[in-house]
Amino acid sequence: MKNTKFRNALSLFKQAMAGDSEINYTEGSIARVTILLAIPMILEMAMESVFAVVDIFFVAGLGAEAVATVGLTEAMITLLYAVAIGLSMGTTALIARRIGEKDPERASLAAAQSIILGLIVSVIVGLLGLMYAEEILGLMGADEAVIEAGSTYTRIMFGSCFTIVFLFLINGIFRGAGDASLAMRALTIANCINIVLDPCLIYGYGPFPEMGLSGAAVATNIGRGIGVLYGLYYLCGGGGRIQLHLQNMILHIKTMRHLIRISTGGVAQFLVGTASWVFLMQLVSSFGSEAVAGYTIAVRVVMFTILPAWGLSNAAATLVGQNLGAGLMDRAETTVWYIVKYNSMYMGLVSVLILLFTQPIILIFVDNEIVVNYGIESLRIFSLAFVAWGAGMALTQAFNGAGDTMTPTWINVFCFWVVEIPLAYSLALGLNLGPSGVFWSVFAADILLGIVGFLVFRRGKWKLQQF
Numbered sequence: 001m002k003n004t005k006f007r008n009a010l011s012l013f014k015q016a017m018a019g020d021s022e023i024n025y026t027e028g029s030i031a032r033v034t035i036l037l038a039i040p041m042i043l044e045m046a047m048e049s050v051f052a053v054v055d056i057f058f059v060a061g062l063g064a065e066a067v068a069t070v071g072l073t074e075a076m077i078t079l080l081y082a083v084a085i086g087l088s089m090g091t092t093a094l095i096a097r098r099i100g101e102k103d104p105e106r107a108s109l110a111a112a113q114s115i116i117l118g119l120i121v122s123v124i125v126g127l128l129g130l131m132y133a134e135e136i137l138g139l140m141g142a143d144e145a146v147i148e149a150g151s152t153y154t155r156i157m158f159g160s161c162f163t164i165v166f167l168f169l170i171n172g173i174f175r176g177a178g179d180a181s182l183a184m185r186a187l188t189i190a191n192c193i194n195i196v197l198d199p200c201l202i203y204g205y206g207p208f209p210e211m212g213l214s215g216a217a218v219a220t221n222i223g224r225g226i227g228v229l230y231g232l233y234y235l236c237g238g239g240g241r242i243q244l245h246l247q248n249m250i251l252h253i254k255t256m257r258h259l260i261r262i263s264t265g266g267v268a269q270f271l272v273g274t275a276s277w278v279f280l281m282q283l284v285s286s287f288g289s290e291a292v293a294g295y296t297i298a299v300r301v302v303m304f305t306i307l308p309a310w311g312l313s314n315a316a317a318t319l320v321g322q323n324l325g326a327g328l329m330d331r332a333e334t335t336v337w338y339i340v341k342y343n344s345m346y347m348g349l350v351s352v353l354i355l356l357f358t359q360p361i362i363l364i365f366v367d368n369e370i371v372v373n374y375g376i377e378s379l380r381i382f383s384l385a386f387v388a389w390g391a392g393m394a395l396t397q398a399f400n401g402a403g404d405t406m407t408p409t410w411i412n413v414f415c416f417w418v419v420e421i422p423l424a425y426s427l428a429l430g431l432n433l434g435p436s437g438v439f440w441s442v443f444a445a446d447i448l449l450g451i452v453g454f455l456v457f458r459r460g461k462w463k464l465q466q467f
Contacts, residue, residue: 016040019181025319026100026326030335038315038339040180044171045311046304047187051194051223053304055216056297058198060365065146066213067366068289069137071296072146073154075281076136077161080125082270084165086405087117088172089317090263093403094255095176095242096318097467100325104241106255111173111235112248113256117263118169122162129158141285156217163224170231175318177241182234190227194219258467265405269396269412276416276445280424280438291435294374297365301375302382305350306389309343313393317401324402329463336398336457340391347390354383374435381439388450395453403465411452420445 012032016039025033059066091114098107129136133155137147167190171183197208197219204210211218234240284295316339323332354361362375396408420441427437 012036013039017181017184019179023178025178025322026328026331030331030338034315034319034335034338034342037178037180037318038312038342040184041175041314042308042311044180044184044187045307045314047184047191048307050191050304051220053300054191054195054198055220056300056365058202059213059216060297062202062213064289064293064368064371067293067296067371068285069146069153069213070216071292071299072137072141072281072285073157074296075278076139076154077157077164078274078277079271080158080161080164081168082274083121083125083267084118084168085270086265086267087114087121087165087263088168088175089266089269089400089405090114090259090261091169091172092176092314092317093262093321093401093405094259094467095173096178096321096401097325097403099177099241100322107177108242108244109248109252109255110259111242112244113252113259114169114173115166115244116249116251117256117259118165119162122165125161125165126159129161130155133158141282146289153213153217156214156221160217160221160225163221163228166228167224167231170228170235173235173242174231174240175314176321178318178322179234179240179242180315180318182231182240186227186231189230190223192223193226194223197222262403262405262467265409266400269400269405269409272409272412273416276421279421280442283424283428284435284438287435290368290370291374293366293368294362294371294376295378295435295438297362297371297375298378298382300365301354301361301379305354306347306386306393309346309350309390310393312339312343312346313397315339316394317397320398320401321403324463324465332398332402332463333460336394339398340394343390343394344387347386351383351386354379354386358383377436378439381436381443382446385443385446385450389446390450392446392449392453395457396449398457399462402462403467404462407456407462408453411449411456415445415448415452419448 012035016036019040023033023036025037055070056067059070091110094110095107098110133151134147137151137154167186171186174180174183198216199205200208201211201215201219235242235244237243281292285292316336319335320332323335358376358380362372362379366372399405399408423444424438424441427433427440428435431437
C-alpha cells in the first residue's frame with residue numbers, strides 16, 4: 001500500500017514537472033489539479049527567491065556597505081516589482097478567465113497586449129534609473145560611502161529593468177494558461193546562469209573581469225534576460241498553450257482596457273505594500289548600515305522561505321480564474337479553502353524551523369556581530385506571523401484571480417499604511433525601541449492581513465466580477 005501511494009505521488013510530481021497541455025483544471029479532483037498546478041508554481045517562486053539570496057550571499061563578502069547598497073536598491077526597485085507583478089496579475093486573471101471560457105484566441109490577444117504594456121513600462125523606468133541612480137540611493141537615506149560604492153550597481157539594475165518586467169509578464173501568461181511548468185523552467189535557467197556568473201563577475205574568477213558589486217547586477221540581468229528569451233520561444237511557436245501571433249501585437253483598445261483596469265488594482269495593491277516597505281527601510285537606515293544589513297539579510301531569508309507559499313497562492317489565482325470562466329463558482333471557492341489550509345500548514349512548519357535555527361541561518365551570510373544580532377532579532381519576529389500571513393497570501397491571490405484586484409488593495413492600505421507605518425514610527429522613535437519597533441510593526445501587519453482577508457473573502461463578492 002505504501003509503495004502504491006509513493007508511486008502515485010511520484011507519478012503526480014513527474015506529471016506536474018513535465019506539464020500537460022491536455023489537463024483541464026476545472027474538472028476532476030480539486031486536490032489533484034491543485035497539486036499539479038502548485039508544484040511548478042512553488043518551484044518557480046523558489047527560483048525567484050534564489051536570485052535575492054544568491055546575490056546577498058556573494059555580495060556579503062564585499063562588506064556592510066555593499067550589502068546595504070543591495071538592500072536600498074532593492075527597496076526602490078521593489079516598486080518596479082510591484083508594477084511588474086501587478087501587470088502579470090492582470091494578465092494571469094484575464095488569460096485564466098479566457099481559458100476557462102475555452103477561448104484561446106482571446107487569451108492570445110490578451111497575452112500580446114500585456115507584452116506591449118510591459119515594453120512601455122520598461123522604457124520609462126529604465127531611463128529614470130539610468131539618469132538618477134545617485135539620487136535614488138540618496139532618497140533612501142544612503143550615506144556618501146554607500147552612494148559612491150553602489151551607484152553603478154543601481155544604474156545597471158534599473159537600466160536593465162526590462163528583464164524583470166518581461167520575466168514576470170511572460171510567466172504570468174504561462175500561469176494563467178495553466179503552463180506553470182514553463183514558468184518554472186524559465187526561472188530555473190535564469191537562476192543557474194546567475195549562480196555561475198555571480199561569483200565570477202564579482203570576484204574575477206577565471207577569465208572574467210573583477211567587477212565587484214556591479215558584477216552582481218550584470219550577472220543577475222544576464223540570467224533574467226536568457227530566461228525571458230526562453231519564455232518568448234514558447235510563446236512564439238515553441239509549444240505552449242498560448243501562441244502569440246503577429247496580428248495580435250497591434251494595440252487592441254478593448255482588451256487593453258480590460259488589462260489596464262485589472263492590472264491597475266494589482267499595481268496599486270503591490271505599490272501600497274512595497275511603498276510601505278520602502279518607508280520601513282528608510283526608517284531602519286536611520287539607525288546605521290549594520291541595522292540595514294541585518295534587516296536586509298532577514299528579509300531575503302524570508303523571501304526564500306515564503307515564496308513557495310506565494311507560489312501555492314498563485315495556483316489559487318489561476319484556479320479561481322479558470323473555474324469562474326467555466327461558471328463553477330462553488331468549485332472556485334472550495335479550491336481556495338484547500339490552498340489556505342496547505343499554505344498555513346507550510347508556513348507553520350517554516351516558522352518552527354526558523355525559530356530553531358535562526359542564528360545558523362544568519363551566519364551563512366555574514367559574521368559581523370552587530371549585523372548578525374539585527375538579523376536574528378528581525379527574522380525571529382517576522383516568523384511568528386507566518387501562519388496568518390500564509391492564509392492572507394492565498395486569500396489575496398484568490399481575489400486577484402477573480403479579477404477583483406481592488407479589494408486586496410484596500411486591505412493592504414489598511415494593514416500597511418493605517419497600521420504598520422504609524423506603528424513602526426511610534427515604536428521605533430516614540431518609544432525608543434529602535435529597529436525592534438520596525439520589526440514588531442511588520443509582525444502586527446502580517447497578522448492583520450490574514451484576519452481581514454479571511455473576513456472579507458467569506459462575503460463572496462469576488463464571485464461577481466465580470467470582464
